[in-house]
Amino acid sequence: MLFDVTFNPFKVVLTQPIYSTDDYLTVKLHTKRVLLEILDTYSSESINLTWSGGMDSAFIGLCFNELVEEGTLPSSTFSFYTARYILDGKPCSIEFERGIRFYEKYINSDIDLHIYDINLDDKTFLEKSCLLVNEIRRPTLGSLVQEQFRRDIGGRFIVGCNYPYRYDDTGLFTGAAIDQFWHHLPNSPCISIFDWDADIWSSFMTPFFINRPIIPYKKTLHYDKYLWKGMKGKTVQYMICFPQLFELFFKHMTVPYIGSVASVQEFLEHVKEQYMNTYRTSIELPNGELITSVQQIQEYFNER
Amino acid sequence: MKGELFDVSFNPLTCVLKKPLHIAQDIYEVKHQVKRCLLEIKDWADRDVFLSWSGGFDAAFTVLAFLELVDEGKLPVDAFIIKGARFHSKGKNISGDWDRGVKFLQEIHQPGMRIDLQDVELNKALIKKIIDVCFKFDQVVFGSAIQEAWRRDQDEISLIHMGFPQPTHKKDVLLKFRAFAHFQVGDNSENVNIYQWDQHIFSSFFTNLFFEMPYVKFNVDHHYDEYLWKYFQIQSYKIVSFLACYPILIKLLLKNRTAAPSLIEDEDIKMLWQTSQQRLKLNVIKEYGHCEVILPNGEVVKSIHHSQEYFNV
Numbered sequence: 001m002l003f004d005v006t007f008n009p010f011k012v013v014l015t016q017p018i019y020s021t022d023d024y025l026t027v028k029l030h031t032k033r034v035l036l037e038i039l040d041t042y043s044s045e046s047i048n049l050t051w052s053g054g055m056d057s058a059f060i061g062l063c064f065n066e067l068v069e070e071g072t073l074p075s076s077t078f079s080f081y082t083a084r085y086i087l088d089g090k091p092c093s094i095e096f097e098r099g100i101r102f103y104e105k106y107i108n109s110d111i112d113l114h115i116y117d118i119n120l121d122d123k124t125f126l127e128k129s130c131l132l133v134n135e136i137r138r139p140t141l142g143s144l145v146q147e148q149f150r151r152d153i154g155g156r157f158i159v160g161c162n163y164p165y166r167y168d169d170t171g172l173f174t175g176a177a178i179d180q181f182w183h184h185l186p187n188s189p190c191i192s193i194f195d196w197d198a199d200i201w202s203s204f205m206t207p208f209f210i211n212r213p214i215i216p217y218k219k220t221l222h223y224d225k226y227l228w229k230g231m232k233g234k235t236v237q238y239m240i241c242f243p244q245l246f247e248l249f250f251k252h253m254t255v256p257y258i259g260s261v262a263s264v265q266e267f268l269e270h271v272k273e274q275y276m277n278t279y280r281t282s283i284e285l286p287n288g289e290l291i292t293s294v295q296q297i298q299e300y301f302n303e304r
Numbered sequence: 305m306k307g308e309l310f311d312v313s314f315n316p317l318t319c320v321l322k323k324p325l326h327i328a329q330d331i332y333e334v335k336h337q338v339k340r341c342l343l344e345i346k347d348w349a350d351r352d353v354f355l356s357w358s359g360g361f362d363a364a365f366t367v368l369a370f371l372e373l374v375d376e377g378k379l380p381v382d383a384f385i386i387k388g389a390r391f392h393s394k395g396k397n398i399s400g401d402w403d404r405g406v407k408f409l410q411e412i413h414q415p416g417m418r419i420d421l422q423d424v425e426l427n428k429a430l431i432k433k434i435i436d437v438c439f440k441f442d443q444v445v446f447g448s449a450i451q452e453a454w455r456r457d458q459d460e461i462s463l464i465h466m467g468f469p470q471p472t473h474k475k476d477v478l479l480k481f482r483a484f485a486h487f488q489v490g491d492n493s494e495n496v497n498i499y500q501w502d503q504h505i506f507s508s509f510f511t512n513l514f515f516e517m518p519y520v521k522f523n524v525d526h527h528y529d530e531y532l533w534k535y536f537q538i539q540s541y542k543i544v545s546f547l548a549c550y551p552i553l554i555k556l557l558l559k560n561r562t563a564a565p566s567l568i569e570d571e572d573i574k575m576l577w578q579t580s581q582q583r584l585k586l587n588v589i590k591e592y593g594h595c596e597v598i599l600p601n602g603e604v605v606k607s608i609h610h611s612q613e614y615f616n617v
Contacts, residue, residue, distance in 0.1 A: 227528055
């Protein structure tokens with residue numbers, strides 16, 4: 001495992017050296033490689049892909065699609081599963097329909113897509129989802145319902161939710177959020193692709209990721225907070241690999257703060273305040289040092 | 305001023321390609337080409353050249369390339385002036401990106417840099433010049449016209465960055481331009497357009513992103529703001545490439561209007577522009593018109609390969 005993870009308190013330790021790359025396309029090569037390795041590793045189990053209509057699942061989907069088109073894998077290797085979240089009788093995420101149109105346009109029609117309607121007015125499902133907070137203190141309904149959906153389906157799911165992220169300029173990986181590490185929980189069905197090994201994680205270590213300053217949202221310049229939050233290094237990188245992903249630009253919420261779930265979101269916001277310091281951390285070296293550069297990582301591991 | 309890539313004439317707008325184009329090696333090529341052209345322009349110019357500064361991506365990209373040449377010892381830090389105008393009306397700033405751009409410039413500042421940032425009141429005389437620009441080029445875009453009107457009052461040669469290739473999303477049409485893409489054209493122009501300096505810099509925009517990014521129609525639910533989306537629709541391939549070359553440019557994302565007439569505070573001036581705009585719209589027929597770029601034999605340039613075939617590359 002690339003990381004040693006503990007949850008109480010939340011702590012993430014890098015266990016292997018990583019490196020940087022100038023080639024923005026490397027992430028595609030490694031994603032395809034890791035898909036094949038996951039298949040070898042979990043050959044006896046049912047493995048699926050998720051489709052949310054967002055950039056991460058579409059990127060992984062396009063990589064799988066390319067493996068199918070190249071003849072490396074049969075189209076039946078994985079199926080996609082997606083949830084259409086319904087609120088007050090209507091789909092609540094505008095990303096869903098856009099995502100389905102994208103799927104139909106770019107993904108080989110021989111690959112199965114299973115669409116489930118998930119009613120967020122269903123208190124049982126909502127309660128189950130919210131109770132996941134006890135396992136992993138990530139108080140965002142969007143992420144909780146997606147994990148619950150995966151658990152309800154059964155089998156294993158390849159997910160792309162753990163990627164290098166900088167929350168501020170104090171370190172290189174300051175934005176490690178607890179729900180990016182679902183796959184370290186014994187009950188989780190997730191197989192995380194982007195931290196599968198040091199090579200794929202390193203493929204995100206581009207000049208843009210390393211050198212970009214973190215600019216706080218400013219209403220007069222950045223139009224919308226969620227839009228600005230979505231301007232991540234990986235978004236640029238994904239589009240370089242698959243320009244068609246421009247169709248999924250800009251990002252929107254999986255479960256917006258509307259209707260009957262608004263109060264749940266507000267409650268979770270309250271939880272968020274309570275656990276502010278426990279759901280996000282900075283990835284550190286085994287000696288406890290905060291990681292600030294790729295060079296520091298290499299120096300640390302070279303000395304051993 | 306100098307420019308050998310296109311033959312351009314106005315009324316009606318025509319643009320003839322004079323050199324073969326090619327595909328860019330990678331997303332970094334544009335940086336190497338901008339640096340090369342800066343060196344060549346410096347050699348070519350018979351007097352001072354200023355890098356036109358608006359606080360936008362293109363201006364900042366050129367300045368960053370210039371500073372890289374300074375760091376490499378290829379140019380002195382005072383080789384170019386960095387010059388721009390903050391337009392205001394009764395003290396109110398009408399340039400949306402200006403303040404952020406000034407802050408950016410302060411952050412990358414090096415001792416010895418020549419920077420000239422001017423405060424320009426939007427008065428009747430300036431409006432008249434803007435209208436002249438619109439009539440001359442047969443096009444009405446306030447933000448572009450006000451900058452050109454201001455540049456005409458400067459003593460030095462101005463280095464502009466306009467007329468980069470834009471995806472047409474039309475079969476067998478590689479390029480189309482609006483008139484304002486060619487502010488460097490004409491005997492009296494004091495502009496040199498770096499993006500059209502030669503076929504090599506122009507071709508450096510032809511990355512796979514240029515060809516493969518799809519056309520996505522503005523959707524108010526997904527795209528927040530029409531101006532913002534239009535900007536991404538046309539320039540996203542370039543933005544991605546620029547960010548890869550200089551990640552610090554994230555500080556200038558997302559674009560706001562260069563100069564917004566809606567922000568004009570002076571009611572008389574606002575009225576003058578609005579009435580002038582009506583007159584312009586009646587007279588300037590091709591307000592948002594484009595011309596398709598053609599070869600010397602009159603054929604529309606269909607593709608890079610087509611340009612190479614014609615010029616026997």
